[in-house]
Amino acid sequence: MADDSPASHRRDPIKSSVGNVAAQRRRQNAVTVGKERRESLVRAKRLCRVGPSGDGDVPGEENDMVTDEEGFLLDAQTSSAVEDLKSAIAYQGKGAMQKRVNALRELRRLLSKSEFPPVEAALKAGAIPLLVQCLSFGSPDEQLLEAAWCLTNIAAGKPEETKALLPALPLLIAHLGEKSFLPVAEQCAWALGNVAGEGEELRNVLLSQGALPPLARMMLPNKGSTVRTAAWALSNLIKGPDPKAATELIKVDGLLDAILRHLRKSDEELATEVAWVVVYLSALSNFATGVLVKSDAILLLVERLATSNSLQLLIPVLRSLGNLVAGDSHTTSTVLIPGHEITDGVIKVLVKCLKSDHRVLKKEASWVLSNIAAGSIEHKQLIYSSEAVPLLLRLLSTAPFDIRKEVAYVLGNLCVTPTGGDGKPNLIEEHLVSLVQRGCLSGFIDLVRSADIEAARLGLQFMELVLRGMPNGDGPKLVEQEDGIDAMERYQFHENEDLRNMANGLVDKYFGENYGIDE
Amino acid sequence: MAMVVDYKHDSSFPYWTSIRRRFAPDSPFFSSGNIERELLAKQVALDLTEDERNQLEKMIDNDARGIFCPIVGCDARLTLLEDFEDHYNARHTASCSVCSRVYPTSRLLSIHVSEAHDSFFQAKVARGYAMYECLVEGCDLKFKNYKGRQQHLVDKHKFPTSFEFFKKAHPSKKQRLKNQQKRAVNKKDEEASSKMEVENEMMEGLVSAVSKLSTSDSSPSTVSFGRHNARGLTFVPRSVQPPLQKK
Numbered sequence: 001m002a003d004d005s006p007a008s009h010r011r012d013p014i015k016s017s018v019g020n021v022a023a024q025r026r027r028q029n030a031v032t033v034g035k036e037r038r039e040s041l042v043r044a045k046r047l048c049r050v051g052p053s054g055d056g057d058v059p060g061e062e063n064d065m066v067t068d069e070e071g072f073l074l075d076a077q078t079s080s081a082v083e084d085l086k087s088a089i090a091y092q093g094k095g096a097m098q099k100r101v102n103a104l105r106e107l108r109r110l111l112s113k114s115e116f117p118p119v120e121a122a123l124k125a126g127a128i129p130l131l132v133q134c135l136s137f138g139s140p141d142e143q144l145l146e147a148a149w150c151l152t153n154i155a156a157g158k159p160e161e162t163k164a165l166l167p168a169l170p171l172l173i174a175h176l177g178e179k180s181f182l183p184v185a186e187q188c189a190w191a192l193g194n195v196a197g198e199g200e201e202l203r204n205v206l207l208s209q210g211a212l213p214p215l216a217r218m219m220l221p222n223k224g225s226t227v228r229t230a231a232w233a234l235s236n237l238i239k240g241p242d243p244k245a246a247t248e249l250i251k252v253d254g255l256l257d258a259i260l261r262h263l264r265k266s267d268e269e270l271a272t273e274v275a276w277v278v279v280y281l282s283a284l285s286n287f288a289t290g291v292l293v294k295s296d297a298i299l300l301l302v303e304r305l306a307t308s309n310s311l312q313l314l315i316p317v318l319r320s321l322g323n324l325v326a327g328d329s330h331t332t333s334t335v336l337i338p339g340h341e342i343t344d345g346v347i348k349v350l351v352k353c354l355k356s357d358h359r360v361l362k363k364e365a366s367w368v369l370s371n372i373a374a375g376s377i378e379h380k381q382l383i384y385s386s387e388a389v390p391l392l393l394r395l396l397s398t399a400p401f402d403i404r405k406e407v408a409y410v411l412g413n414l415c416v417t418p419t420g421g422d423g424k425p426n427l428i429e430e431h432l433v434s435l436v437q438r439g440c441l442s443g444f445i446d447l448v449r450s451a452d453i454e455a456a457r458l459g460l461q462f463m464e465l466v467l468r469g470m471p472n473g474d475g476p477k478l479v480e481q482e483d484g485i486d487a488m489e490r491y492q493f494h495e496n497e498d499l500r501n502m503a504n505g506l507v508d509k510y511f512g513e514n515y516g517i518d519e
Numbered sequence: 520m521a522m523v524v525d526y527k528h529d530s531s532f533p534y535w536t537s538i539r540r541r542f543a544p545d546s547p548f549f550s551s552g553n554i555e556r557e558l559l560a561k562q563v564a565l566d567l568t569e570d571e572r573n574q575l576e577k578m579i580d581n582d583a584r585g586i587f588c589p590i591v592g593c594d595a596r597l598t599l600l601e602d603f604e605d606h607y608n609a610r611h612t613a614s615c616s617v618c619s620r621v622y623p624t625s626r627l628l629s630i631h632v633s634e635a636h637d638s639f640f641q642a643k644v645a646r647g648y649a650m651y652e653c654l655v656e657g658c659d660l661k662f663k664n665y666k667g668r669q670q671h672l673v674d675k676h677k678f679p680t681s682f683e684f685f686k687k688a689h690p691s692k693k694q695r696l697k698n699q700q701k702r703a704v705n706k707k708d709e710e711a712s713s714k715m716e717v718e719n720e721m722m723e724g725l726v727s728a729v730s731k732l733s734t735s736d737s738s739p740s741t742v743s744f745g746r747h748n749a750r751g752l753t754f755v756p757r758s759v760q761p762p763l764q765k766k
Binding site for chain 1: 531532533534535536537538539540541542543544545548549551552555556613614620621622623624625626627628654655656657658672675676677678679681682686
């Protein structure tokens with residue numbers, strides 16, 4: 001079983017999407033306005049600003065932020081709209097339906113106005129029980145749609161606001177049914193996606209209420225925004241950490257077929273959402289991974305990597321491939337057999353990713369390569385003789401730190417035989433010598449100098465290979481030339497015992513009292 | 520970590536070993552990729568798309584060529600309003616032919632029909648069989664009474680206590696007339712007739728009991744229960760509205 005993630009448990013702080021200037025400006029405005037709104041975590045939730053028919057507010061680019069005064073006004077209007085809804089529901093006379101829809105629409109507009117809707121005001125005024133009533137079976141579609149839309153945006157807020165949707169969940173799930181008007185089903189899926197994105201607890205509630213099967217069925221058609229929304233909602237629903245939901249999903253009749261179909265033929269937007277579903281399936285569920293590996297999935301993922309240039313698509317596709325390789329030894333041993341066309345295809349697209357400008361692609365492609373390089377000798381030879389190595393060598397000296405670390409894994413893995421049974425893994429001298437001659441040693445020694453424990457460990461381990469494995473006892477000399485002794489001596493009194501022992505051990509063994517005397 | 524610490528050998532150095540590394544989906548390893556995923560609110564144009572425009576035209580087109588069914592993916596074209604309503608009900612709604620309640624899935628409809636209109640169902644219940652199915656797909660548990668099923672939904676599936684599957688309601692005058700018409704037509708068939716009578720009685724019973732019932736929430740229950748044509752022509756895709764001024 002492969003090992004787990006590095007020791008660091010630090011969660012990265014949430015950052016806005018780098019390329020989105022307007023978003024950054026809004027964020028700055030939010031700070032200056034001084035109101036504390038929700039922290040947009042890697043946004044698992046999505047606000048619904050515009051409806052399926054295209055109506056709704058045009059999201060304001062610049063003046064999206066509400067001043068304090070406007071905020072109070074908005075809250076007051078919202079409370080008032082909820083009151084209107086209450087009386088509309090109570091009204092039983094002529095035109096009751098239209099009254100209800102109008103009241104809902106007004107509330108919906110207020111909740112769609114800005115990036116930070118007046119959710120708190122709506123909840124305080126008692127919106128939820130009213131919205132739940134508006135969801136009852138047999139209600140007119142417009143009513144269902146508006147109610148679901150309101151709930152969607154309420155659910156996009158803070159955790160406690162999302163939790164407020166609990167009474168509405170069974171009805172939202174019911175309206176995913178096959179007889180529902182499609183836009184209604186989609187809007188309910190959207191709301192549920194937001195709820196699922198909130199956290200594990202709510203996910204479990206949704207799963208226990210049977211949300212998964214109807215959402216899964218919504219992915220079966222060939223196209224449409226509903227399919228995309230359902231895929232997104234599902235990815236939130238199955239993201240665990242419990243693998244149960246992922247395993248349940250892959251077992252849904254027709255779902256594997258639908259996934260493959262979308263990966264093969266659908267437009268990039270839809271394929272992107274489906275790819276994210278595959279990411280979670282392959283990261284969480286061994287069963288799902290096995291099923292996917294046996295299917296055409298890898299081939300289709302490779303196809304997409306080869307033909308697309310959309311970063312949004314490439315990321316989850318690459319990661320899915322990576323998860324399938326990492327999660328199941330069958331991938332490298334039975335599918336990606338060296339010499340087979342598919343394997344060449346994989347190497348080729350990974351090389352394409354290494355060449356890309358995007359940091360994430362370079363890093364994760366290196367990770368995938370490192371796992372393939374952890375395969376058989378033939379795998380190592382395959383990678384060693386491919387276009388990847390020159391690129392990796394260059395990345396090792398020039399790329400940002402996180403990429404260099406992954407590259408180090410690849411190169412190091414190329415230099416040792418497969419781990420099997422006890423005993424020191426043997427060196428693959430040919431690879432080691434060639435890589436060192438091409439100048440990789442300094443990159444590893446740089447890692448030793450870094451502050452990252454894992455990276456330093458990698459560097460020291462590679463140095464050990466060099467010291468032990470270079471022919472003619474050239475190792476120590478080479479290490480010395482690259483200031484390796486110096487790098488190791490920094491760990492002489494280091495607080496980390498492991499690194500200390502490693503470094504001191506190497507220095508003692510290879511640079512002891514007798515060093516240099518035999519010259 | 521990729522390195523297996525290997526203490527079996529003399530130098531006790533953890534040698535480089537090549538092994539696969541796997542990461543959980545929420546691992547920090549993946550965070551930079553995750554950030555790329557979520558954009559802020561989707562920016563969708565206010566204007567109708569080509570498709571939506573076509574749909575709207577179809578809806579308005581009610582001359583001799585007939586009406587197109589507005590449901591996405593349905594190609595039916597019907598010339599008479601009644602035909603359209605029938606088509607709609609048959610293909611796109613799960614509506615109860617007895618009381619006209621509408622449900623979003625066939626399964627829920629069939630559960631409703633059994634529980635509300637089927638005398639055989641009631642007979643079995645009376646004999647103590649567990650007939651009330653759990654509403655959650657895949658659960659497959661059955662209960663001897665409505666309350667038992669309700670409690671199960673709350674306890675096991677975390678439904679809110681305010682949830683009610685069967686809300687008793689007052690059918691509109693129009694519905695009652697329609698029901699009577701249907702009954703009149705069917706009276707020719709003896710077997711159907713007797714069954715209908717049972718159903719009639721149940722319906723009458725329900726209708727008369729309505730005013731005495733209170734719903735589970737305090738506000739008056741004014742929710743209508745699916746006029747079966749509620750989704751027919753009365754629903755019009757919301758037309759283009761003048762774009763709201765940017766603030």
